[in-house]
Amino acid sequence: MRLRGSAITLVSALTLAACAQQPVVQRVVPPNPFGYQKVSAVCTTTPVKTAPDGSMSVEMTVRSDDGLCALAVQKPGNTNYRSFGVAPAPQHGKAFMYNFDDHTYITYTPSTAYAGKDSFTAVLIPGGTEKRTRLTVNATVDATGVTIAAPPKATVAPAARKPVAKHTTSRRKTTKK
Numbered sequence: 237m238r239l240r241g242s243a244i245t246l247v248s249a250l251t252l253a254a255c256a257q258q259p260v261v262q263r264v265v266p267p268n269p270f271g272y273q274k275v276s277a278v279c280t281t282t283p284v285k286t287a288p289d290g291s292m293s294v295e296m297t298v299r300s301d302d303g304l305c306a307l308a309v310q311k312p313g314n315t316n317y318r319s320f321g322v323a324p325a326p327q328h329g330k331a332f333m334y335n336f337d338d339h340t341y342i343t344y345t346p347s348t349a350y351a352g353k354d355s356f357t358a359v360l361i362p363g364g365t366e367k368r369t370r371l372t373v374n375a376t377v378d379a380t381g382v383t384i385a386a387p388p389k390a391t392v393a394p395a396a397r398k399p400v401a402k403h404t405t406s407r408r409k410t411t412k413k
Contacts, residue, residue, distance in 0.1 A: 273343070276303030278378060284371070293372040300346040300379045304332075308339040309371065311362045316340045318363030326356040328377065333358060344375055351379035 278299035284292050298305040311317050316335040325331060329346035342358050354377055360369040 274303040276305050276345075277301055279303075279305035281305070281307060290367065291370045291372070293374065296344065296373055296375045298344065298346055298375055298377055299382065300329075300348055300350045300377050301382050302345070302348050304343040304345040305375075306341055306343040307373070308341055309358075309360065310339055311360070311366075311369075314338065317360045319361040321359045321361075322356055323359055324357060326354045326375070328352065328354040329375070331356045331358070331373075342371070342373065344373060346375065346377040349379050349382045349384050350377050352377055 276299050278297060278301075280297045282295040284294050286292050294307065296305055296307075309317065315338050317340045320333045320340060322331045322333065326344065326346075328350045329344055332343045332345070334341050340360065344354075344356070346354060354375045356373055356375075358371045358373065360371060362369070
């Protein structure tokens, strides 16, 4: 029995060691450390694809309902990236990145009521002499059911009345000599 437990532990450790060699990317609900993050009603991502050059890509589907869609990324060794950036930025929304609890979070919020394709690339910097990694996010944005409230009608104040100028005529007083 003890030998069987040791074998299972060894197989588990080897499996985990093999997994640790690739960056971990997953779709998550972010921990919301800022207290204002609204999550989109539709947010799905595909598993990350790694190209031969080491660059990564992921497909994302999100609704443009003013909510975000997030990915959690870890570098090999299950820690967060030391630094990061976005280049190029999305054209139809906002990308935001932050570190929290040994994860690097990449969030995307499309412009409200936008429908179509968008993409951006997150540059992940592991630190030290390790090579930077590029993660391209290809987003398909859906606006089903999203409406933009009409701006309130402007009320026109009544025109102010112009004061009526009072004209007075006065006679010249002439003095006789």
